Amino acid sequence: MGHILQQFSQQAVNGLSLGSIYALIALGYTMVYGIVKLINFAHGDVMMVGAYLGWIATTQLHWSFLPALFFAMVVSAILGMLIERIAYKPLRNASRIAALITAIGVSLFLEYGGMLLVTAQVQTYPPVFPETVYNVAGIMFKYGDVVMLVTSVVLMFLLHFTVQYTKVGKSMRAVSFDKDAALLMGVNVNNTISATFAIGSALAGAAGVLMGVYFNTIDPLMGIIPGLKAFVAAVLGGIGIIPGAMVGGLVLGLTEAFVSGLGASTWRDAVAFLILILVLIIKPTGLFGKNVREKV
Amino acid sequence: MIVSKWLNRKNVFGLLAAILFYAVIQGSILTDILPPFYKLNLILICIYIILATSLNLINGITGQFSIGHAGFMAIGAYLSAIITAKLHGPLALGLLVGALVAAAVGFLVGLPTLRLKGDYLAIATLGVGEVVRIVFLNTEYVGGAAGFTLSSKINWSWSFWLMVLSVVIMHNLINSTHGRACISVRENEIAAEAMGINTTKYKVLAFTFGAFFAGLAGGIYANYMYIIQPMTFSFLKSFDILVMVVLGGLGSLTGSIFGAIFMTVISALLASFPEWRMVITALLLVVMMVFRPTGLMGTKEFSLNFLRKKGERNAA
Amino acid sequence: MLLNIENLSKSFGGLKAVSNLNIEIREGELIGLIGPNGAGKTTVFNLLTGVYDPTEGKMLFQGKDVSGLKPYQVTHRGMARTFQNIRLFGDLSVIDNVKIAFHQHAKYSTLSAILRMPGYFSGEEEMEQKALELLQVFHLQGKAREIAKNLPYGEQRRLEIARALAAKPKLLLLDEPAAGMNPQETHELMELIRWIREHFQITILLIEHDMSLVMGVCERIYVLDYGIIIAHGNPAEIKSNPKVIEAYLGEEVI
Numbered sequence: 001m002g003h004i005l006q007q008f009s010q011q012a013v014n015g016l017s018l019g020s021i022y023a024l025i026a027l028g029y030t031m032v033y034g035i036v037k038l039i040n041f042a043h044g045d046v047m048m049v050g051a052y053l054g055w056i057a058t059t060q061l062h063w064s065f066l067p068a069l070f071f072a073m074v075v076s077a078i079l080g081m082l083i084e085r086i087a088y089k090p091l092r093n094a095s096r097i098a099a100l101i102t103a104i105g106v107s108l109f110l111e112y113g114g115m116l117l118v119t120a121q122v123q124t125y126p127p128v129f130p131e132t133v134y135n136v137a138g139i140m141f142k143y144g145d146v147v148m149l150v151t152s153v154v155l156m157f158l159l160h161f162t163v164q165y166t167k168v169g170k171s172m173r174a175v176s177f178d179k180d181a182a183l184l185m186g187v188n189v190n191n192t193i194s195a196t197f198a199i200g201s202a203l204a205g206a207a208g209v210l211m212g213v214y215f216n217t218i219d220p221l222m223g224i225i226p227g228l229k230a231f232v233a234a235v236l237g238g239i240g241i242i243p244g245a246m247v248g249g250l251v252l253g254l255t256e257a258f259v260s261g262l263g264a265s266t267w268r269d270a271v272a273f274l275i276l277i278l279v280l281i282i283k284p285t286g287l288f289g290k291n292v293r294e295k296v
Numbered sequence: 297m298i299v300s301k302w303l304n305r306k307n308v309f310g311l312l313a314a315i316l317f318y319a320v321i322q323g324s325i326l327t328d329i330l331p332p333f334y335k336l337n338l339i340l341i342c343i344y345i346i347l348a349t350s351l352n353l354i355n356g357i358t359g360q361f362s363i364g365h366a367g368f369m370a371i372g373a374y375l376s377a378i379i380t381a382k383l384h385g386p387l388a389l390g391l392l393v394g395a396l397v398a399a400a401v402g403f404l405v406g407l408p409t410l411r412l413k414g415d416y417l418a419i420a421t422l423g424v425g426e427v428v429r430i431v432f433l434n435t436e437y438v439g440g441a442a443g444f445t446l447s448s449k450i451n452w453s454w455s456f457w458l459m460v461l462s463v464v465i466m467h468n469l470i471n472s473t474h475g476r477a478c479i480s481v482r483e484n485e486i487a488a489e490a491m492g493i494n495t496t497k498y499k500v501l502a503f504t505f506g507a508f509f510a511g512l513a514g515g516i517y518a519n520y521m522y523i524i525q526p527m528t529f530s531f532l533k534s535f536d537i538l539v540m541v542v543l544g545g546l547g548s549l550t551g552s553i554f555g556a557i558f559m560t561v562i563s564a565l566l567a568s569f570p571e572w573r574m575v576i577t578a579l580l581l582v583v584m585m586v587f588r589p590t591g592l593m594g595t596k597e598f599s600l601n602f603l604r605k606k607g608e609r610n611a612a
Numbered sequence: 613m614l615l616n617i618e619n620l621s622k623s624f625g626g627l628k629a630v631s632n633l634n635i636e637i638r639e640g641e642l643i644g645l646i647g648p649n650g651a652g653k654t655t656v657f658n659l660l661t662g663v664y665d666p667t668e669g670k671m672l673f674q675g676k677d678v679s680g681l682k683p684y685q686v687t688h689r690g691m692a693r694t695f696q697n698i699r700l701f702g703d704l705s706v707i708d709n710v711k712i713a714f715h716q717h718a719k720y721s722t723l724s725a726i727l728r729m730p731g732y733f734s735g736e737e738e739m740e741q742k743a744l745e746l747l748q749v750f751h752l753q754g755k756a757r758e759i760a761k762n763l764p765y766g767e768q769r770r771l772e773i774a775r776a777l778a779a780k781p782k783l784l785l786l787d788e789p790a791a792g793m794n795p796q797e798t799h800e801l802m803e804l805i806r807w808i809r810e811h812f813q814i815t816i817l818l819i820e821h822d823m824s825l826v827m828g829v830c831e832r833i834y835v836l837d838y839g840i841i842i843a844h845g846n847p848a849e850i851k852s853n854p855k856v857i858e859a860y861l862g863e864e865v866i
Contacts, residue, residue: 094585096414097361105580109575116575266434270427273430472736473715474722476712480701483701487699490687490692491692492688494682
C-alpha cells in the first residue's frame with residue numbers, strides 16, 4: 001500500500017512539473033484567443049524558438065540560467081509581435097477560418113524555416129542545474145523539477161498581477177470584452193493586441209527553455225505536440241480564461257503522468273486528445289467557461 | 297432517354313478528354329517511355345485529387361472545418377492493406393472495405409463532434425485524426441511504428457479511373473438539391489434551419505462522404521506504396537491536403553483539382569529539398585490568406601458550360 | 613384554430629423576456645404583433661420557430677405541440693419565417709435561394725442525384741419551374757441568376773419572403789419586413805402582404821415596429837410590452853387603448 005502511495009505521489013510530482021510547462025504555453029493560447037478569437041497554431045513553435053534561444057545563450061554565449069531565460073523571453077516576445085503584425089493583423093476582419101489557416105501557415109513556416117537555419121538535428125541542452133535529487137519521504141524531486149515549478153509559479157503570478165492591476169492589463173481585458181467599445185473609450189487596440197502577443201510569446205519562450213532543461217534535447221519540431229497539448233489545456237480550462245489555462249495545464253500534466261505511470265506511455269498523446277474531444281462535446285466552454293449563444 | 301441527358305456536349309467532351317489523357321499516359325507506361333518518377337507522381341496526383349476534393353466537400357461546400365482528413369485516409373489505408381496483404385483478398389474488396397469503414401468512422405465521429413463550430417470543430421477533428429494514428433501506432437498486428445510492407449497492386453488505370461469516378465460522384469452530389477442543402481449550411485446555418493434544412497443531417501452526410509473518399513484514397517495509397525507507417529498519416533498530411541483545398545478555393549471542386557496537381561508538382565520538384573518545400577507551402581498559405589483569402593477559384597468552378605447549347609446552359 | 617399559444621414564458625437567466633403569453637390565430641387571418649423596441653417580439657418568433665425552447669407553456673400548431681422541435685422540424689410542420697436582419701444565402705444566386713427552401717419537398721434521393729437517374733432530372737426541372745414561377749410573382753424572375761447579396765435592399769426583403777413561401781408554409785411569420793424602408797416602399801409592402809395572403813391562401817403573423825403598416829393591413833393586433841401582452845383587438849381598438857399609447861410614449865411613430 002505504502003509503495004502504491006509513493007508511486008502515486010511520484011507521478012504527481014512528475015505531472016506537476018510537466019503540467020506547469022503546459023500551463024505556461026496554454027496561457028499564451030488563451031490570452032490570444034481571448035483577445036482576437038484566434039487559435040494561434042504557431043504558439044507551440046514560438047516555444048520551440050524560445051528553447052533554441054536558451055540553448056544559444058547557454059552553449060554559445062555561456063550565460064547562466066536566469067539571463068538565458070530572460071533573453072529567450074524577450075526575443076520570443078518580439079517574434080510574437082512580429083508574427084501578429086505581419087500575418088494576423090491584415091486578417092483581423094477576415095473569417096476566423098482564414099485566420100486559422102494563416103496560423104497553420106505561420107506554424108509550418110517556423111518549423112521548417114527553423115529546420116533550414118539550425119538543421120533538423122537534435123541538439124543537447126547543457127546541464128544548467130546540478131544533478132541534485134532531493135528525497136522527501138521516498139518521493140524524488142530533481143533540482144530541475146523544483147526550478148521549473150518555481151519559475152512557472154513566479155511567471156504566473158507576474159502575469160496575474162499584470163492583467164489585474166496594470167494599465168496594459170486593463171486594456172487587454174477591455175479589448176477582449178468588447179473591441180469596438182474599448183476603441184471608443186480611447187484604448188489603443190493595436191498596441192494592446194501587440195502587448196498580448198508579446199506577453200503570451202514571452203511565456204512560451206520561457207516554457208521552451210524549461211522544456212529544453214527538462215527533456216535535455218531540442219529540435220525544430222519539438223513545439224508541435226506540446227503546443228497542441230497546451231491548447232487542449234486551454235480548452236479544458238475554458239479558452240480565454242487565464243486561471244482556466246493554469247488549471248487545465250496542471251490537470252493535463254497530471255493525467256499524462258498517471259497514464260505513463262500505468263505503463264501506457266505510448267497512449268499518452270491519445271489521452272490528451274480524447275480529453276479534448278470529450279470536453280468539446282460535453283462542455284465546449286471548458287471547466288470555467290460560460291455559455292454564449294448566437295443572436296438571431 | 298436518360299442516356300441522351302447524360303450525353304450532353306459538356307459531358308461528352310469531358311469524357312473524351314479523360315479517355316485521351318488516360319490513353320496517352322497508359323501508352324507511355326506500356327511502352328516504357330514514362331520514367332517511374334513521373335508515373336509515381338501521376339498516381340500521387342490522382343490520390344491527392346480524391347483527398348482534396350473530398351476535404352473540400354466538408355470544408356468548402358458544407359462550410360465545416362476539418363483538419364483530420366489524414367485520419368480517415370489512414371483507416372482506408374490500413375484496412376485495405378490488411379485485406380490485400382495480410383488476408384490476400386482482392387484489391388477491389390480491400391479498397392471498398394477501407395472506404396466504407398472510414399465512412400462509418402466519419403459518421404460516428406461526425407454525430408457528436410458536429411455540434412461544434414468553426415475552430416473548435418477544427419481542433420476536435422485534428423484530435424480525432426491523431427487518435428486514429430496513435431491507435432494504429434499501438435497495434436502490433438500492423439507493425440506498430442515500423443508499419444508493414446505489402447506488394448504494390450495498384451496501377452495507373454485503377455488510380456485514374458477511381459479518381460474520375462470519385463470526382464464525378466462528388467460533382468453530382470454537389471449539383472443537386474442535396475448539395476444545395478450542404479451549401480446552405482455553409483452560407484447561413486440559421487437561415488438554412490429556418491428553411492427546413494436538417495443541418496445536422498447534411499453536416500454528417502458531408503463528413504461521411506468526405507471520409508469515404510479519404511478512405512478510398514488511403515487504400516489506393518497503401519496499395520501503391522510498398523510500406524505503410526503511422527507516421528505518414530500525421531496531421532501534417534492533413535495540412536498538406538488543406539493547403540491544396542485552400543489554394544484552389546474553398547468550395548470549388550475544380551479549384552481543389554488544380555490545388556492537388558499544383559502542390560504535388562511542387563513537392564516533386566522540391567523532392568530533394570523537403571524543408572524548402574514546407575517553407576514554400578507555409579508562405580503560400582499565409583500570402584494566399586492575406587491577399588486572396590478565397591483561393592484561386594473562390595467558390596466558382598472552371599466550367600465547360602460554353603460547350604453547351606443555349607437551352608441547356610440555364611438549366612445547369 | 614391554426615396556432616394556439618398558451619401561457620408561454622421564456623427566461624434568460626433570471627430575466628423574463630416573455631411571460632404568460634396567450635395568442636390565438638385562426639386559419640386565414642392576418643395578425644400583427646407590435647410593441648416598443650425590446651418588448652420581446654423577436655423572442656416570440658424565436659420560440660415559435662424552435663430557435664429557443666420555452667421555459668413554460670405550450671404552442672399548439674394545428675392542434676399539435678411544437679415546443680421542443682428543432683427549427684427545421686417546425687418548418688416541416690408548416691411555419692416559415694423571415695428575419696429582421698435579412699439572412700439570405702448571400703453568395704448564392706437568387707433562384708438557388710428559393711430552391712433551397714424547396715428542398716424539403718424535393719422528390720429525389722441522394723443516390724438518385726449521384727447516379728443521375730431519371731428522378732433527378734425531372735425533380736430538378738420541376739424545382740426550376742416552380743422557383744421561376746415564385747420569383748415571377750415577386751417580380752424577381754429577371755434577376756434569377758444574380759447573386760442575392762447584390763440585389764438592392766427592397767428586393768432582398770422581397771426575396772426573403774419569396775424564399776419563406778417556397779417552404780410552402782401554412783403560417784408565414786414576417787419579422788419587421790418594413791425595417792429600413794421608406795414610406796413609399798412600406799406602402800407597396802402593405803399591398804404585397806395583402807396580396808400574398810389572397811394569392812397563397814395562407815395565414816400571416818407580422819411583427820412590426822412601424823404602426824402605420826400594422827394598422828393598415830392587420831385584422832387583429834396583439835401589443836407586447838416588457839414581455840407581456842398589454843392589449844389585443846382590432847386596429848381601431850388598439851389605436852385608442854390608453855395602455856398602448858403609454859407604452860409607445862416617447863417613441864416617435866404612432
